[in-house]
Each structure stands twice: as C-alpha cells, then as structure tokens.
Amino acid sequence: MTERREMPIKKGQGWKTLPHGGIIPEGGTAEHFMTGDWRTNRPIHHRDRCIDCMQCWAYCPDMAIIVEDGKVVGIDLEHCKGCGLCVAVCPPKVVALTLTTEAEAKKND
Numbered sequence: 001m002t003e004r005r006e007m008p009i010k011k012g013q014g015w016k017t018l019p020h021g022g023i024i025p026e027g028g029t030a031e032h033f034m035t036g037d038w039r040t041n042r043p044i045h046h047r048d049r050c051i052d053c054m055q056c057w058a059y060c061p062d063m064a065i066i067v068e069d070g071k072v073v074g075i076d077l078e079h080c081k082g083c084g085l086c087v088a089v090c091p092p093k094v095v096a097l098t099l100t101t102e103a104e105a106k107k108n109d
C-alpha cells in the first residue's frame with residue numbers, strides 16, 4: 001500500500017508561501033513526454049474501414065492520430081496513451097478503430 005504523504009502546508013499559511021507545483025517553462029512541451037510509455041491498451045486503426053471523418057483526430061487528447069493528405073494513416077504510439085477516446089468516437093457503422101491490450105498487440109509487433 002502506498003504511504004500517504006501530507007502536504008507541507010501549515011495552518012494559516014498564505015498562498016505566497018505555497019510550494020511551487022508543476023512549472024511549464026515553454027509551449028509545446030507535451031511533445032517531449034512519451035505518454036505511450038505507460039499505455040496498457042492500444043487502439044488499432046483499420047485503414048480499409050476508415051472514412052476519414054477525423055472524429056478521432058479531433059478528440060485525441062495527445063494529437064496521436066497521424067494524418068497525411070487528409071487521410072488517417074496511423075497512430076503515433078510514442079504519444080498515444082491508450083485512453084480509447086478515438087475508439088469511442090469512431091462512427092459505429094464504421095468501426096475503423098478497435099482497442100486491444102498492449103500485451104496482445106505486442107505479439108504482432
């Protein structure tokens with residue numbers, strides 16, 4: 001079990017003395033974080049069924065849907081964290097994205 005750690009803030013302490021939280025020193029830093037490292041599920045794109053409606057591209061929180069010349073051509077697995085949002089928004093009549101476990105997907109890598 002993870003040990004619970006109390007915040008080092010004393011009663012009556014003002015906001016100016018609070019410890020600094022996450023600092024984002026510049027824009028575009030998300031590109032440097034390989035969120036795909038901790039993925040447990042992996043979306044699989046089925047090009048043969050895709051109608052390029054771009055719903056998955058619009059909703060992906062990591063900009064991990066790769067688009068070239070107006071067509072979805074794959075998934076950036078270095079940044080895809082396997083949330084499954086793209087799978088959820090892909091039109092049900094199309095089902096061009098499916099979700100599998102990372103362990104299962106690795107068997108076919």
Ligand code: SF4
Nearest residue numbers: 060080081083084086
């Ligand atoms: S699973 Fe999540 S992070 Fe990965 S491509 Fe789909 S929406 Fe983006």
Ligand code: SF4
Nearest residue numbers: 050051053054056090
């Ligand atoms: S949501 Fe589905 S059909 Fe639409 S572009 Fe993405 S994969 Fe293709």
